[in-house]
Every structure is written in C-alpha cells, then in structure tokens.
Amino acid sequence: MEETLQKILEEYRKNEGNIVTILQDIEKTFGYIPEEAVTWFSKKLDIPASRFFGVATFYSQFHLKPRGRNIITVCRGTACHVKGSERLINRLFIELDITDNEDTTSDQKFTVEKVNCIGACGIAPVAVVNHEVHGKMSLDKMMKEVRKLKKSE
Amino acid sequence: MDKEIVIKVCTGTGGVASGGEKVLSAFQDAIAATGIEATFYEKCTTKKVGCRGFCSKDVLVDILINGEKTTYKHVKVDMVPRIFDEHIVKGNPVAEWTVEDDYYTFHEKQQKVVLSHCGEIDPEDIDAYIAVGGYEAARKAILSMSPEEIVDAVKKSNLRGRGGAGFPTGLKWELGLRIRSDIKFVICNGDEGDPGAFMDRSVMEGDPHSVIEGMIICAKATGSRRGYIYVRAEYPLAVKRLQLAIDMCHKQKFLGKKIFGSDFDFDLSIFQGAGAFVCGEATALMRSIEGKRGMPSPKMWRSAEKGLWDKPTVLNNVETFANIPRIILKGASWYRNLGTERSGGTKVFSITGKVKNTGLVEVPLGVSLRHIIYDIGGGIEGDKTFKAIQTGGPSGGCIPAEHLDIEVDYESLAQVGSIMGSGGMVVLDETSCMVNTAKFFLEFTQEESCGKCTPCRIGTKRMLEILGRITRGKGRDGDIELLEELGRYIRAASLCGLGMTAPNPVLSTLRYFRHEYEAHIKEKRCPAAVCRDLITYTIHEEICKGCGACKKVCPADAIRGTRKTPHKIDQSLCVKCGTCFDACKFKSIMKA
Numbered sequence: 001m002e003e004t005l006q007k008i009l010e011e012y013r014k015n016e017g018n019i020v021t022i023l024q025d026i027e028k029t030f031g032y033i034p035e036e037a038v039t040w041f042s043k044k045l046d047i048p049a050s051r052f053f054g055v056a057t058f059y060s061q062f063h064l065k066p067r068g069r070n071i072i073t074v075c076r077g078t079a080c081h082v083k084g085s086e087r088l089i090n091r092l093f094i095e096l097d098i099t100d101n102e103d104t105t106s107d108q109k110f111t112v113e114k115v116n117c118i119g120a121c122g123i124a125p126v127a128v129v130n131h132e133v134h135g136k137m138s139l140d141k142m143m144k145e146v147r148k149l150k151k152s153e
Numbered sequence: 154m155d156k157e158i159v160i161k162v163c164t165g166t167g168g169v170a171s172g173g174e175k176v177l178s179a180f181q182d183a184i185a186a187t188g189i190e191a192t193f194y195e196k197c198t199t200k201k202v203g204c205r206g207f208c209s210k211d212v213l214v215d216i217l218i219n220g221e222k223t224t225y226k227h228v229k230v231d232m233v234p235r236i237f238d239e240h241i242v243k244g245n246p247v248a249e250w251t252v253e254d255d256y257y258t259f260h261e262k263q264q265k266v267v268l269s270h271c272g273e274i275d276p277e278d279i280d281a282y283i284a285v286g287g288y289e290a291a292r293k294a295i296l297s298m299s300p301e302e303i304v305d306a307v308k309k310s311n312l313r314g315r316g317g318a319g320f321p322t323g324l325k326w327e328l329g330l331r332i333r334s335d336i337k338f339v340i341c342n343g344d345e346g347d348p349g350a351f352m353d354r355s356v357m358e359g360d361p362h363s364v365i366e367g368m369i370i371c372a373k374a375t376g377s378r379r380g381y382i383y384v385r386a387e388y389p390l391a392v393k394r395l396q397l398a399i400d401m402c403h404k405q406k407f408l409g410k411k412i413f414g415s416d417f418d419f420d421l422s423i424f425q426g427a428g429a430f431v432c433g434e435a436t437a438l439m440r441s442i443e444g445k446r447g448m449p450s451p452k453m454w455r456s457a458e459k460g461l462w463d464k465p466t467v468l469n470n471v472e473t474f475a476n477i478p479r480i481i482l483k484g485a486s487w488y489r490n491l492g493t494e495r496s497g498g499t500k501v502f503s504i505t506g507k508v509k510n511t512g513l514v515e516v517p518l519g520v521s522l523r524h525i526i527y528d529i530g531g532g533i534e535g536d537k538t539f540k541a542i543q544t545g546g547p548s549g550g551c552i553p554a555e556h557l558d559i560e561v562d563y564e565s566l567a568q569v570g571s572i573m574g575s576g577g578m579v580v581l582d583e584t585s586c587m588v589n590t591a592k593f594f595l596e597f598t599q600e601e602s603c604g605k606c607t608p609c610r611i612g613t614k615r616m617l618e619i620l621g622r623i624t625r626g627k628g629r630d631g632d633i634e635l636l637e638e639l640g641r642y643i644r645a646a647s648l649c650g651l652g653m654t655a656p657n658p659v660l661s662t663l664r665y666f667r668h669e670y671e672a673h674i675k676e677k678r679c680p681a682a683v684c685r686d687l688i689t690y691t692i693h694e695e696i697c698k699g700c701g702a703c704k705k706v707c708p709a710d711a712i713r714g715t716r717k718t719p720h721k722i723d724q725s726l727c728v729k730c731g732t733c734f735d736a737c738k739f740k741s742i743m744k745a
Contacts, residue, residue: 018444020427020441020444055445061386062428121505123171
C-alpha cells in the first residue's frame with residue numbers, strides 16, 4: 001500500500017493537488033477510502049485526519065467501506081423517477097437480499113447505489129452496471145443482467 | 154466510384170448506452186472489408202458526433218452521399234451490413250429503418266444556436282470545429298477587440314446567465330473587468346446537478362471547443378490568465394472530451410502562452426467534482442476547487458470581486474460560455490433579436506418524462522410551453538392527459554395546464570411559481586402523483602443540503618417527514634398548513650439558493666394540486682395510484698386466464714393459483730413492486 005500511496009503523493013505535489021484530488025486518487029486506486037490511507041497522508045502532509053474525513057463524508061463519490069465487486073447504479077433523476085426507477089431499486093434490494101441502511105451484499109458480490117442523475121434522461125430509466133450505461137431499463141432486463149453477473153462470479 | 158460518403162454516428166452518453174460505439178466500429182469494419190476500388194476507402198469516412206438531442210431514437214446514424222442526408226434510427230450492429238450494402242454501395246436507402254416525420258418536425262421547430270454543432274461535427278477533432286468557423290471569434294476578440302468592446306457586445310446581446318438565476322452576463326463581466334487585481338480567474342460551471350437536465354452534458358460532450366472558446370473570450374474581456382472547468386463526477390465522457398479538446402488547443406497555441414501570437418496568456422484545466430449537488434452554487438463550487446467541503450458562504454461580496462482563493466472570479470455556466478463565440482461573430486443585435494425584450498437569445502431545454510419525443514430542445518426565449526410540449530415534444534406519451542410540467546429541477550415548481558400558454562422566460566416562469574433554472578423540463582401525466590413528485594424533489598434537496606444553515610438542514614427534513622406520512626396514508630389535519638408555513642420560513646431564512654428554493658416543488662404543487670394532498674390526507678387515497686402504501690394490486694378473476702406469468706415473476710411468492718384458473722394475490726405477502734402488473738399480457742391486474 002505504501003508504494004501506491006507514495007505515487008499518489010507525488011502526483012499531488014506535481015499537480016498542485018488538494019484533499020479532494022488526493023481522495024479521488026485513493027478512491028480510484030482502492031475502490032474506497034481505507035482508514036490507513038488517510039492516516040498515512042495525514043502524517044505525511046501534517047493535515048489532521050478529520051479534515052480528510054470531513055471532505056470524504058461530504059461528497060457522495062467517496063466511500064469509507066469496501067464496495068461490492070459488481071456495482072449497479074440506478075439513476076434517480078427526475079426523468080428516471082417518473083419512468084419508474086424506484087421500482088428498479090426496490091426490486092434489486094429484494095432480489096439481492098440487501099438489508100436496510102446497507103448498499104452492499106454480505107458476500108461483497110454486489111453494491112446497489114443511487115445516483116442523482118447521469119444526464120441520459122432521453123433513455124430513462126437508466127442503470128449503470130459496472131460502468132456500462134443501460135438505457136430503457138425494465139425489471140426484466142435488470143434481472144437478466146443480475147443473473148448474468150451472478151453466474152460469472 | 155466518385156461519390157463522397159460520410160457516415161455520422163451519435164456517440165453521446167445516450168448514443169453510447171444504446172450501442173453507438175459498436176455501430177461505429179461495425180461501419181468501419183464494413184468499409185475496410187469491402188474490396189471495392191481503393192478510392193472508395195478514401196471517399197468514405199465515418200465520424201463520431203455528439204448528441205443531437207433525440208436520444209429516445211438512438212442510435213441515430215446519418216449517411217450523407219454527396220451531401221444528401223438520410224437518417225436511420227434505432228440502429229443496431231446487425232443492421233449495419235444491410236444499410237451498408239443497399240444504401241452505401243448500391244445507393245438505395247433502407248426505407249423501413251429511416252426516421253419518420255416526427256424526427257424532422259422535432260428539429261425543424263427548433264432554432265439551434267448553442268446546439269448547432271452538436272450532432273454535426275466530431276467533438277474529438279479540433280479541425281472539424283475550425284472548419285465550421287471555430288476559434289474565429291476568439292481570434293477576433295484577442296487580436297482586434299479591446300476588453301471594453303467585448304464586454305459591450307455581451308451587454309448588448311442581452312445574454313443572461315443560463316445556469317438558472319439569469320444574471321446579465323455582460324454586467325458580470327464588466328464587474329470582473331473593473332476590479333483591479335494581479336490574479337483573476339474564469340470558471341466554467343459544468344456541475345449540472347439538476348436531475349432531469351442534460352443540456353450542459355450534451356454541449357460538453359458534443360461541442361467542447363465552443364465552451365473553451367467562450368472562456369478564452371471571457372479571459373480576454375476580464376484580464377484573466379487562469380481558468381477552470383468544473384465538471385461533475387457523473388459525466389466521465391464530458392471530462393474525457395474536454396481534456397482532449399484542451400490538449401489540442403495547446404498544440405494549436407489557442408491556449409497557453411502568447412495565444413494567437415498575441416501577448417495574451419491564458420490556460421485552462423479541468424477540475425472534477427466529487428458528487429455534491431450544492432457545488433453547483435458558485436461559492437460552494439469555488440470551495441470545492443480549493444479542496445474543501447463544498448459549502449456555500451454568505452454573499453458579502455460578488456464572486457467577481459472575491460471568489461476563488463479570494464481573487465476576482467468570473468463564473469458562468471456551460472451554455473452561457475457556448476453562446477459567446479456566436480455573439481462575437483454574428484453580432485450582439487442578432488442575438489438580442491432572437492429572444493424577448495428582457496432576455497436575449499435561445500435557451501436549451503431538456504424535455505423528458507411522459508412526452509413522446511424526449512430530448513434536447515433549443516428555442517428562442519419567449520415561445521410558449523405548449524409549443525415545446527406539443528409541437529416539438531409531440532404531445533403526451535400514450536395519448537394520456539397532461540397534468541403538469543415541472544421546470545427548474547428540484548428548485549423549480551410544477552406548472553398546470555392552465556398556464557401552458559405563458560411565454561417562457563425568467564420572469565414569467567417565476568410569476569407562476571416556478572423558475573427557469575438550468576432548463577430541465579419534466580412532463581407529468583395523469584398517472585403521476587403530485588404529492589409523490591414533491592416528495593421526490595424534497596428527498597433530493599434534503600439529502601443534498603450541506604447542513605450549514607438550520608432552516609435548510611432541519612426544515613427540509615421536517616417537510617420531508619410530513620410528506621412521508623401523507624404518502625403513507627398517515628397524514629393529519631393541519632399538515633398542509635404546516636407545510637406552507639415551514640416552506641415560507643425555509644425560503645426566507647436559508648443561506649444559499651438550494652435552501653431558498655427547496656420548498657418550491659411543495660409550495661407550487663400545493664398551489665395548483667391541493668386536492669391531491671387532501672385526497673391523501675382525508676380519504677387515504679392516491680388518485681394517481683402511485684403511492685405504494687395507498688394502493689393494492691388485485692387480479693380481476695374474469696379477465697385472468699391463469700397463464701401464470703405473474704406468478705413466475707413475483708419476487709415475494711405472493712401469487713397463488715393453478716394453471717388455467719384465475720390467480721390471486723396474497724395481500725399479506727405482496728410487496729407492491731408492480732412486477733406482475735407489467736408482466737400480465739391480459740391487463741387483468743388492477744391497481745387502485
């Protein structure tokens with residue numbers, strides 16, 4: 001980990017970065033923000049860890065807990081809402097057995113999350129399955145994707 | 154073969170999601186595979202183009218043979234060989250796959266200024282932009298115009314901030330010019346956070362150079378050397394295309410030191426947001442670039458005086474900047490005459506929801522909502538009844554049918570209790586529940602409230618709780634009045650625009666659709682059959698054929714019945730997900 005963090009630190013120095021850019025790099029590398037990474041940077045830069053956590057908890061892009069290997073993001077923008085995206089999410093939670101206040105399955109296979117709007121409103125409702133945008137999502141299509149991912153696991 | 158053939162494939166976010174990249178490479182493969190004369194290869198080019206605003210018909214493909222354009226809709230990879238063989242090689246378009254009249258009326262009824270390049274040129278190719286007159290305006294501004302002349306032109310054009318508030322752009326620039334400082338910044342606000350709005354995304358993806366050019370002109374006008382484009386994290390493709398555009402500008406010396414050979418320096422970089430709606434607010438956005446929590450601060454002074462790192466900063470929206478090169482080239486009076494007396498030019502709206510043609514629409518300010526919904530949008534999907542149009546995103550309001558004929562501009566929308574906002578328009582029909590819609594927006598603002606000031610942080614939470622109990626059938630007498638009172642206080646006492654406008658969706662629906670709230674509270678009934686706790690799904694025994702389709706898809710195993718006999722839903726197990734309702738081919742499942 002040390003080595004990776006060192007690289008991020010170099011990037012930070014080279015590009016005149018800040019806490020947000022450091023956290024973005026950490027998130028990109030590890031898929032979440034590990035506590036050790038924050039303490040490491042806090043010591044190196046002499047910035048209190050609370051400042052890092054303050055920023056990390058403010059923005060929705062940062063996650064403090066590890067996420068699932070497959071990430072399904074359902075758009076909750078207005079157009080998607082009107083076209084029934086709430087039902088997609090509810091169904092995913094039931095199907096994947098994710099309990100309230102959680103977003104990841106206990107076996108770390110799936111994370112289901114909401115996004116405010118990805119701006120693909122013309123093909124609503126939209127879901128992003130592992131970085132691939134799927135438009136005009138129906139419950140049926142959604143479940144097919146989930147089954148496909150379950151199989152490949 | 155002496156034909157010149159151009160194949161344009163839409164590769165905006167919508168296009169890519171529908172398989173645009175694959176279609177493009179299928180065409181490229183097809184060209185490479187044909188053994189026709191070598192000259193054919195040279196004369197036949199493929200181009201990726203940005204969003205043309207009609208995403209529901211994606212993937213859209215234009216085929217131009219000697220300039221004559223044929224457009225195909227819903228193109229899939231397996232359709233490519235036939236189109237290629239019959240149309241490109243033999244010259245007979247595949248009529249059954251081409252777009253119908255609605256595609257042309259959708260476009261003909263619009264007036265494209267900002268979107269004029271989107272869907273026409275390759276956004277990843279600077280030469281394509283230069284070929285349509287790109288960077289002429291920046292060259293003119295830098296080499297032959299004084300800052301005062303530029304500011305004057307923008308002022309005369311009557312252009313107002315397209316981010317939503319409608320502050321006159323020329324005045325903002327004038328302020329930026331007058332302030333004396335060794336360091337000044339130009340920022341482009343590409344944090345298009347309003348759910349249901351995607352015009353800025355389309356411009357950044359489809360015509361990134363126009364935004365950069367607008368910023369260069371602004372830098373010259375205000376004497377700034379450094380600029381940032383703040384793009385939200387949810388728009389990866391926009392970030393990629395803008396970065397590519399900036400890199401190409403460096404090579405052409407349109408950015409960097411001594412641009413266009415003058416002694417003017419200006420450089421630009423992208424800052425990626427990290428997912429916070431409130432960062433669309435100017436002061437919050439600047440804190441975010443500084444690497445802090447993106448919380449708004451009281452506006453003691455304008456950003457043009459004290460902005461990023463306390464230096465004078467001119468901050469404009471993507472669409473505002475994209476308008477600038479056109480104003481400089483075609484003249485301020487041309488632009489001014491496009492709009493109304495109070496606001497010049499055109500505005501891009503994204504029209505979505507229950508309307509036939511969803512997509513981006515650019516019209517001169519001052520046209521009616523009816524024109525946008527019916528003439529361009531094609532009317533309501535499934536020919537249902539129009540109920541309301543929601544404008545301005547979570548800060549806006551719902552406008553009912555009786556106001557469809559108002560002229561769209563900043564002031565008139567405010568008069569009917571909504572706002573222009575960034576330009577998102579969501580059409581709602583009889584099957585949309587207004588209480589649920591208001592709750593949806595409040596859920597959003599409540600979650601996105603940064604928590605700094607109490608009226609917004611706690612007020613929106615309380616309003617949401619009240620709306621929550623109303624939609625669950627637990628509403629009490631006096632709830633409506635309480636919502637109105639809270640809404641007034643939040644509006645008056647919040648620190649930034651997020652809080653000040655957060656109650657709008659509730660207040661405007663209360664104003665026009667009070668009876669729906671009353672039905673929820675007094676009769677415990679959702680008239681549109683949307684609110685989950687107030688509806689039950691039942692199977693109509695006479696219509697049910699006992700095919701078992703519903704039983705198969707039910708995630709809660711709540712449907713009982715043997716084949717070929719009417720089925721029943723066990724209400725104690727039903728989770729009201731609605732899957733069975735969709736699955737039934739005989740419409741035997743009732744929702745009430």
